Amino acid sequence: MTRRRWALAAAAVVVAGVCGVVMLSSGKHQTAAARAPAANTEKVEQGKLSALVSGAGTLTYRARQDGSPYAAVNQAGGVYTQLPEAGDKVGCGGVLYRVDNRPVLLLCGTVPTYRALRVGGRGPDIRQLNRNLHRLGYDTDAHVRIDPGESAFTSKTEQALRVLQRKKGVGVTGELATDDAVFLPEAVRIAKVTGQLGAPARPGAPVLTATSDKLHVRVDLDASQQGEVKKGDRVQITLPGNTPVTGRVASFGRIAQAEQGSQAADATIPTFINLDDPAKAAGLDQAPVQVDITTKGVDNALSVPVTALVGKSGGGFAVEVVRAGGRRELVAVKLGLFDTGGGRVQVDGDLRAGDSVVVPSI
Secondary structure: OOOOOOOOOOHHHHHHHHHOOOOOHHHHOOOOOOOOOOOOEOOEEEEEEEEEEEEEEEEEOOOOOOOOEEEEEEEOOOEEEOOOOOEEEEOOOOOEEEEEOOEEEEEEEEOOOOEEEOOOEEEEHHHHHHHHHHOOOOOOOHHHHHOOOOEEOOOOHHHHHHHHHHHHHOOOOEOOOOOOEEEOOOOOEEEEEEEOOOOOOOOOEEEEEEEEEOEEEEEEEEHHHHHOOOOOOOOEEEEEEOOEEEEEEEEEOOOEOOOOOOOOOHEEEEEEEEOOOHHOOOOOOEEEEEEEEEEEEEEEEEEEEEHHHEOOOOOOOOEEEEOOOHHHEEEEEEEEEEEEOOOOOEEOOOOOOEEEEEEOOO
């Protein structure tokens, strides 16, 4: 994805807001301002403010943390007799493909198949098999109930596995051979099929790549802004057709990336956002979206437009307040949170909600 620039940082907003104003002392300014003609004004408001990091993202299907897809490696020998198509979804316990018309199952776990699993074995690969059998309900018999955290292949594992094999048309052996199943981290959506229908299925050869079956948004966050955004931050996402949906920041890529020929300072961090309701984005893939990440918030604050800020001689900021009878007064303020989406800034000073402050003419 072509890299997009993010919204200006708060410091840059301050500069933009005060650019071109004249530095005046408060005493002299009050006298001159009293004789000035009517000015454009905006109201001091009290309420909620939010700081945003905004930019462009891409709606797509999740994969590994770095954005790469999962790879399914075939271990069965024979001929591919059934393969999925790109876009197909396969759940845990479903048939992923067939070799010599024999189903190869998708089971969910992070440990790849590397040995046959049978009674007496122990290890993390057996724990994930027990977890699959329990979650898929193949241990529903009260005498066969499996502890999903158990790392031993017990007689209960064997009995539940026989039920799974019988229902899926796999040879009922009570053992899981290396070519019976492929373990991937979660239910998947097929991204690309590299195996060929009718071609030899060679053990150890990749057969397909896949992603999660859930939509998410990827944005490339400036590395310098990574400290502003954290896991769990709320996100407003605008889909094609100007449809709004919500989500939260889920994770970050581990490695900063820079476009070829660009400077290291231009590196970005892949940032991934989960949708609160993925069904609202159903039917979309590789779609451009607008993203607004809420990084901070204040529930009840006085605020003025950023453009109302006036630089004071000697440092600091003020706003020009229009008092009763049109009298103007320069009021010193301390700045708080910048609402980068609304163009306002939190202020603390001799102000009240409803006061009128001078803003530049358009």
